[in-house]
Amino acid sequence: MENDITVLILEDEDAIRESLAAYLEDFGISTLKPADANEARKMCELREPAVAIVDLRLPGAGGDTFIQEVHDRCPGTRFILYTGSPREEIPSELFGLPWVSPNVFFKPVFDLKLIYDEVMRCAGETRG
Secondary structure (H helix, E strand, O other), X not given: OOOOOEEEEEOOXXXXXXXXXXXXXXXXXXXXXXXXXXXXXXXXXXXXXXXEEEOOOOOOOOHHHHHHHHHHHOOOOEXXXXXXXXXXXXXXXXXXXXXXXXXXXXXXXXXXXXXXXXHHHHHHHHHO
């Protein structure tokens, strides 16, 4: 099953990043798996993802900074927050932005189908 959706997974924990990617790839979704935010920015310049799954706690700049930077360059990308942070630590300015999913996923997520469903919903927004 092949489709034209590309998802960037910005997660600094290798096992989580690879697990998410493998699950989405089973549905024919192309994934970009950068090891850090710098590599992710470069990947986005080469290929704009429909959706980016972003961990908020990243070495260096946080996921919220990454989201704003990438949105400025790739306004069609939709973002899904995937974090181990408590809800009250998520920057409030991310809530209500039309390019950030209102559905936040807190680690660990045991049912990856929930993330797949949100990826598909967000990808549908980018296609109009």
